[in-house]
Amino acid sequence: MTTQTLLEVRDLSVDYVRDRQLVTAVAGVDLDVRAGEVVGLVGESGCGKSTLARAVVGLLPRAGGTVTLDGRPAREVGRSARPVHDRRLQMIFQDPYASLNPRRRVGRQIADGLPHSLTGPAARSARVGDLLVAVGLDPEVAGRYPHEFSGGQRQRIAIARTLAAEPSVIVADEAVSALDASTQAQVADLLLDLVRSLGMGLLFISHDLSVVRRIADRVAVMYLGRIVESGPTAQVWDRPQHPYTSALMAAVPRLGRDAELPRALTGEVPDPASPPEGCRFSTRCPRVAAPCHVDDPVLLPVGTGHLAACLLAGATGAGPDDGRPLSLTPRTLPADDRHPTRKS
Amino acid sequence: MSAVTAPAAPVPARRLRIGPAWRRPLALVGVTVALGWVVLAAFAPWIAPADPLAQEAARFLPPSAEHLMGTDGLGRDVLSRVVHGARISIPLAFMLVALSLVFGAVVGAVSGYVGGKLDEVLMRVVDLFFAFPAIILSMAVVAALGPNLRNAVLAIVVVSWPVYARVTRSLVLSLRNSEFVASSRLLGISSIRALVREILPNVAGPVLVLATLELGNAVLLLSGLSFLGLGAVPPTPEWGAMVSEGARTFGFWWVGVFPGLAILSIVLAFNFLGDSLRDALDPRTARATRGTSA
Known part of the structure; x- marks a missing residue:
């Protein structure tokens, strides 16, 4: 069964100017989020995750590419009020202490997002109460100020705020990273429940692999402004095809494993102002080969719905080899082949 | 002016309760003295023993039971003139600060929110005003407009708005990109509505603290201009003008010292008040009771 694709990001890139130099923070990213699906986006700090998130919702200017929501383009946020269609694309921020206005009552802040068609103070405050209940809070708290809540509660309020706009897709940028471990799980589960029950899509961005594994249906791994691997979460976890993904997985501490230091990646993330020649990961890759310094790999299928951008993927990985020879000339694939439908 | 620049974190919306910041001795002194002067100003005709303009007594009488602060060169009661002086300095100081605040805050908010070239231009203009000492610049303005109290007020507004512009700009700038x-x-929410409803309420606290601290400066500048003969014209019982007269008649110390003490006490009171207000609004110092403030 094919579920509806709600968010389509195609070849999105974001530039910014630093010291009079053009830096490409996001260099051509494709992403799909379907109804009722959680897509996890992981990567080290500085790889462009947050920039991507802000560009997708339109808070940052896009240098290229398109963002389509419910089949229609979602524009960048301008000076005037955001068009109603675009409001169905919402974002939850990392810091629950910074994402609510300290001087306004939370009920009023939640009501900001309610559709204008919902008129009358009684109806609107009833809806605010419903939203508070939906995120697990008492509707009575609408009259309080943000400083009266804990971090987890504030993040629930931030979620209620986005829900008021009846979003079809929510982008959550490190939405649980600033919370306590126990609260993290609760808020992550809340998001998952809401996605499933409301049929929304969720792009869940985090550097915390264990949370992503817990809630994401599909996962995309980002490195230096590009997606280097994507696929169903379990498959990517069990059979990572890109050496960067393998290194990230190895860095996750696990119970029951001998006290063995994870195989550390050598060096720092390169400066996106001057990415390495050839494969962007070639400077840190443990499996680097001669062609890697020449050819820039594109995302190619390595399994069912599983893509990896590595010249050696499939040839040396543990995953199913699709029989292709180790191609040094990147092939272009038909669009529907690049994003195979997920079986659900 | 650097005392209140840019606390990056917005101040929590707490009501001004009688917190620890208000129980410190300096805060109490500030509140009491400032309130005292406001009451004196409001009820001056009933409190002052004599008409401040009446030349009824002998000239240069030293302080005595009849004239607690003596009489001046025209035989006027100094105490009555000091009390009536509050009716000039205090309302004018509030008006000055209000005018500078409104003008400066509008410029600062636009500058910070619009950014880009406009911000550059406005901030260079602000720098231009900061390049001159306030008293020199205001003297130049009064000299150009003609010396009287109204022009002195205008001149002080001209020199004091840039502080508000700069503080408001830096706060707006830090909040503009907030989550x-x-x-x-x-x-x-449209851009302009976000400025008015989301940003400005968070700017209000620190800017009001600044305004309170600036009240003292306003009194001082106004008396300074009057002292130099660029503000209040002679019969007006203005403190600066009275100190000036005292300076000319040096042997009769009471003529200048008492209005001078009046200026000193109210400037200190406004400064203590501003400091306490800042501490009360600042979440980092709201709970800590410290002996002194920065």
Whole structure:
């Protein structure tokens, strides 16, 4: 069964100017989020995750590419009020202490997002109460100020705020990273429940692999402004095809494993102002080969719905080899082949 | 002016309760003295023993039971003139600060929120005003407009708005990119509404603290101009003008010292008040009771 694709990001890139130099923070990213699906986006700090998130919702200017929501383009946020269609694309921020206005009552802040068609103070405050209940809070708290809540509660309020706009897709940028471990799980589960029950899509961005594994249906791994691997979460976890993904997985501490230091990646993330020649990961890759310094790999299928951008993927990985020879000339694939439908 | 610049974190919306910041001795002194002067100003005709303009007594009488602060060169009661002086300095100081605040805050908010070239231009203009000492610049303005109290007020507004512009700009700038503004914009709040409803309420606290601290400066500048003969014209019982007269008649110390003490006490009171207000609004110092403030 094919579920509806709600968010389509195609070849999105974001530039910014630093010291009079053009830096490409996001260099051509494709992403799909379907109804009722959680897509996890992981990567080290500085790889462009947050920039991507802000560009997708339109808070940052896009240098290229398109963002389509419910089949229609979602524009960048301008000076005037955001068009109603675009409001169905919402974002939850990392810091629950910074994402609510300290001087306004939370009920009023939640009501900001309610559709204008919902008129009358009684109806609107009833809806605010419903939203508070939906995120697990008492509707009575609408009259309080943000400083009266804990971090987890504030993040629930931030979620209620986005829900008021009846979003079809929510982008959550490190939405649980600033919370306590126990609260993290609760808020992550809340998001998952809401996605499933409301049929929304969720792009869940985090550097915390264990949370992503817990809630994401599909996962995309980002490195230096590009997606280097994507696929169903379990498959990517069990059979990572890109050496960067393998290194990230190895860095996750696990119970029951001998006290063995994870195989550390050598060096720092390169400066996106001057990415390495050839494969962007070639400077840190443990499996680097001669062609890697020449050819820039594109995302190619390595399994069912599983893509990896590595010249050696499939040839040396543990995953199913699709029989292709180790191609040094990147092939272009038909669009529907690049994003195979997920079986659900 | 650097005392209140840019606390990056917005101040929590707490009501001004009688917190620890208000129980410190300096805060109490500030509140008491400032309130005392306001009461004196409000009820001056009933409190003052004599008409401040009446030349009824002998000239240069030293302080005595009849004239607690003596009489001046024209036989006027100095105490009555000091009390009536509050009716000039205090309302004018509030008016001055209000005018500079409104003008400066509007310039600062526009500069910080619009950014780009406009911000550059406005901030260079502000720098230009900061390049001159306030008293020199205000003297130049009064000299150009003609010396009287109204022009002195205008001159002080001209020299004091840039402080508000700069502080407001830096606060707006730090809040413009805050996540709560971003999330409001995503929910469909227009840019201008976000400025008015999300940003400005968070700017108000620190700017009001600055305004309180500037009240003292306003009194001082106004008396300074009057002292130099660029403000209040002679019969007006203005403190600066009275100190000036005292300076000319040096042997009769009471003529200048008492209005001088009046200026000193009210400037200190406004400064203590401003400091306490800042501490009360600042979440980092709201709970800590410290002996002195920075």
